[in-house]
Amino acid sequence: MKNRLKVLRAEKDLTQGDLADALGVSRQTVNAIEKGKFDPSLPLAFKISRLFEQPIENIFQFEMEES
Amino acid sequence: MKNRLKVLRAEKDLTQGDLADALGVSRQTVNAIEKGKFDPSLPLAFKISRLFEQPIENIFQFEMEES
DNA sequence: AATTTTTGTAAACTACACTTGACATTTAAA
């Protein structure tokens, strides 16, 4: 699953640590999601969505073959 | 997290088993999600979204206090 | 160039999404 986190984060001038704090997760979790190591849970995806004021579908791009 | 699965399923006249097959998950998983026992993973939420041709936000309603 | 901040990554752990199998209860059909 691809995502636009790095760009969105840059637009708001946030470090991975800043974003992690804002979301209430660890910095490693933000890093892992940003690098595509794993997908966020649905609740976390919603929090990210609200923080960046964009629909989930606009932040995460799911492709069917991924599973 | 609330969801409109039961209604959406009724609109398409699908049983929990039908939906499970269409999504590639077990019937118990569909039942548990529908009853709010747990949240779907983000990939599964995307599959549900595509199947019902509605954005995730229109199917699942996240409220901040949930976590 | 030296220091600080940020990012990447790893291991070991916890929590929960999802599985199979099984059975009881409710709803619909014959």
Next chain:
DNA sequence: TTTAAATGTCAAGTGTAGTTTACAAAAATT
């Protein structure tokens, strides 16, 4: 009203999201 289909739920297991701690590498500051 008896049978079948659909739903609810439980237990025990697997896989992955997310944790903490820790350290190395890269990027930005001074």
